[in-house]
Amino acid sequence: MDNDIHLNRTEARAGTTPRVTRYVLSISLAAVVIIFALLLFLWR
Numbered sequence: 001m002d003n004d005i006h007l008n009r010t011e012a013r014a015g016t017t018p019r020v021t022r023y024v025l026s027i028s029l030a031a032v033v034i035i036f037a038l039l040l041f042l043w044r
Helices: 009-013 018-041
Strands: none
Touching: none
């Protein structure tokens, strides 16, 4: 019953994580907030 495979985090992921998602999410969130703010002020 001791046939379990134990992998560390890097081996289980089997690749690199370039952290691009963090920048894409933050930039797109800021863009959406700016666009909605502009629409709010222009709508009045």
